[in-house]
Amino acid sequence: MTGAASEKPHVPTNRGLDRDLRGYLETNADILTTIEKPVSIDDIGALSAQSEGPILFENITEYPDFRLCDILVKHRWSQCRALGVAQDEYLPTLARRLREPPRGFVDVPTGPVKEVVRTGDAVDWLKLPVPIHSAEEGQRYISAMNIVRDPETGFYNSSHAGTTPVGPRHGWISFATPHTHIVMDKYRAMGLKEMPIALVFGVHPAYEIMANFSGMHMDLWGEIEMVGTVMDRDVEMVPCETIDLRVPAHAEIVVEGTVDLSGTHEVGGVNAPTMYFLPREQKIPRIDITAITMRSGKPIYRNHQTVPETDHQPLPRLCHEAVLYNRITEIGLTVHDVRFPTWGAAVSCILQVSYPREGFVNDALMQAMGAPWLNTKMVVAIGPDTDIDNPGAVYRAMATRVDPARDIVVVPGTRGSPYDPSAAPVPGHEPFRLVGKIGIDATPKPHRGDDDYREAFPLNWGKVKLEDYLS
Ligand SMILES: [Mn+2]
Structure with missing residues (x-):
């Protein structure tokens, strides 16, 4: 094992990005943990979840032809x-x-992802190193980025849809965000029985950040048209072998297939980003696999271990943070940070703000609480003097900077997360749930007495170190 990832490393700034995952891992070798010892596929989830930074398994006992990586975006420092x-x-x-406007993508005839091409009877996605993520789930779970095309606009929509492979060329796929359902309805309205889809494993993490944009954006772009915009560089796409779709030329592995639009099937539950086993059953469509293409030389399977605290909490909410940053900045607050922390179970958001006068924070809380997504059940505003990376510091701010009658906003009966066990299921609309929202203003209140918020520290705090007096 090489590399350590528990401390915030020095960060080189404003660097041109690599075009693929391999380049990213090489450039960021200082925060990468590489495991060379043989590891069983059954231990990979538990081991990954103990890493704070990117981790790469070089030697998977049951799958010697693949590598596997995870935990690319768990913390701000990565x-x-x-x-x-x-x-x-x-x-x-x-x-x-x-x-900014969408940069689109560059079409190229071929690329590294075509170094190995399997079609027809040679297709078997059970040969990919797909782990089981929890004993509760009990079956292999694919978490890759997927691409579908809106048949009306031609835009390339992208998300991460949990997928369970159940045979060499079949599986179940769960689209958690509303946009892909809208796209599927467009295919159905055209009388089509299936929708082309590509599952994409092992791309530069900026692709995945953008792929998780989950607001409505149907009229001007799809997520993939925006990848180059957020990367500030061109992205290259190649045509698929068996479906009319294009995919990232520099991906490690691409699985091509179609989603059966004719019905849904009852399958087992999933590990929620709230770290519960919820929902316990799903009605989701079948996916049929038509081709697998990949890079040669031990392609890297990208896993997103779903529990406990992993990429699964922050990754789907990184674009939410940026959208909220824009909204709240527009009110006139100075936004220091917006964070869906891993320890907030994907239903809690922290706004770190400074504001010019009373009233601003409640408007910021309401903006966040009324966001399009189902992830802002509990919103906490803190000041710049509270360490947003420290759950204890945020808790202390809630305990000491909040007068409950004045500083807490409660709204009953709002759209709940399907993953929140405290939310009530809405009969006939499973897996959707109903729950209230809470906004907590835990900022310091200078207008209520500046001096009361001054913290006390020992003489020479931060200068003398206990470790210097040991041994
Ligand atoms: Mn979308």
């Missing part, structure tokens, strides 16, 4: 590497680039 900027520039950079 998220910022995906944009090639310093940690404090990361969120304003993503927020600004999301306001």
Whole structure:
């Protein structure tokens, strides 16, 4: 094992990005943990989830022809590497680039992802190193980025849809966000029985950040048209072998197939980003696999271990943070950070703000609480003097900077997360749930007495170190 990832490393700033995952891992070798010892596929989830930074398994006992990586974007100090900027520039950079027009992509005839092409009877996706993510789930679970095309606009929509392979060329696929359902309805309205889809494994993490944009954006772009915009570089796409779709030329592995639009099937439950086993059953469509293409030389399977605290909490919410940054900045607050922390179970958001006068924070809380997604059940505003990376510091701010009657906003009966066990299922609309929202203003309140918020520290705090007096 080489590399350590528990401390915030020095970050080189404003660097041109690599075009593929291999380049990213090489450039960011200082935060990469590489495991060379043989590891069983059954241990990969538990081992990955103990890493704070990117981890690469070189030697998977049951799958010697593949490598596997995970935990690319769990913390700000690794998220910022995906944009090639310093940690404090990361969120304003993503927020600004999301306001820019789509760069589109560059069509190329072929690329590294075509080094190995399997079609027909040679297709068997059970040969990919797909782990089981929890004992509760009990079956292999694919978490890759997928691409579908809107048949009306031609835009390339992208998301991560949990997929369970159940045979060499079949599986079940769960589209959690509303946009892909809208796209599927367009195919159905055209009288089509299936929708082409590509599952994409092992791309530069900036692709995945953009692929998780989950607001409505049907009229001007799809996520893939925006990847080059957030990367500030061209992205190259190649045609698929068996379906009319294009995919990233520099991906490690691409699985081509179609989604059966004729019905849904009852399958087992999933590991939610709230870290519960929810929902416990799903009605989802079948996916049929038509081709697998990949790079030669031990292609890297990208896994997203779903539980406990992993990429699964922050990754689908990184664009949410940037969208909220833009909205709240527009109110007139100075936004220091917006964060869906791993320890907030994907239903809690922290706004770190400064504001010019009373009233601003409640408007910021309401903006976040009324966001399009189902992830802002509990919103906490803190000041710049509270360490957003420290759950204890945020808790202390809630305990000491909040007068409950004045500083807490509760709204009953809002759209709940399907993954929140405290939310009530809506009969006839499973897996959707109903729950309230809470906004907590835990900022310091200078207008209520500046001096009361001054913290006390020992003499020479931060200068004398206990470790210097040991041994
Ligand atoms: Mn979309």
